[in-house]
Amino acid sequence: MQQPLPDAEAQYCVPVASVNDIVTARLQGRGLAQQLGFSPGEATLVATAISELARNIVQYAGKGDIELRSANNGNRRGIVVVARDRGPGIADVRLAVQSGYSTSGGLGMGLPGVRRIVDDFQIVSDRQLGTTITVTKWRG
């Protein structure tokens, strides 16, 4: 389950190793979004993004973790979600974030969908080090 990291405000790390952890991670994310005053609609977007990112980990890397933390930018509050795995990496990152592209027979909605529902989306992928996707969603 979630383990609060020391010396950090509202920071959680959810290990993701099975489909059950997808549900745990998104519940945790929704909880944090609510704590930070996100509207129900925004909290649902955060939970949905986490769900897609966590599933990506389970599907392609087997295991990894989802880190959740609060962010501030002046008066704005937000959530940063970091999805990290040490899996095989993504061969073509540009292709992976294209709508409709899927190597798993899915809808190809996962990553491109996440990119649409968050404010900032960054992906770093390496054949040796795995994949880290960092997304930020600001409160409206």
Add this chain to the structure above:
Amino acid sequence: MSVPILKQSQYLIATIQSALTDEDLLTLQAKLVQSVGKFRSRGVIVDVTALDVLDSFASRTLRDIAHIIRLRGAETVIVGIQPEVAFAMVQLGITLEKVSTALDLEEGLAYLDKRLPHAAASP
């Protein structure tokens, strides 16, 4: 978390009661497809009111359920997609194309009664 399936006349009603894992969704799919044959049902309602997230996998599974059940000769209606969930689905790019939806259980039953006059739950 297993989803109870209620048989009412020629309809099956599956009410999802809490967040489901991918496996739970696939189990529901298998159970519904099987039950349609077993009970010779004409209509299926999947109530997702309790779901707070319908991501790409859950949406794809719901769509598959509707399509498979159509091939088995019955109609499926997804009911109770919450406003925030619907909003997030559209943003994500999910449309549930060619799948019937209704506001709630009551509307879903009314829809099936209209589509399947010979199977109406309350004649």
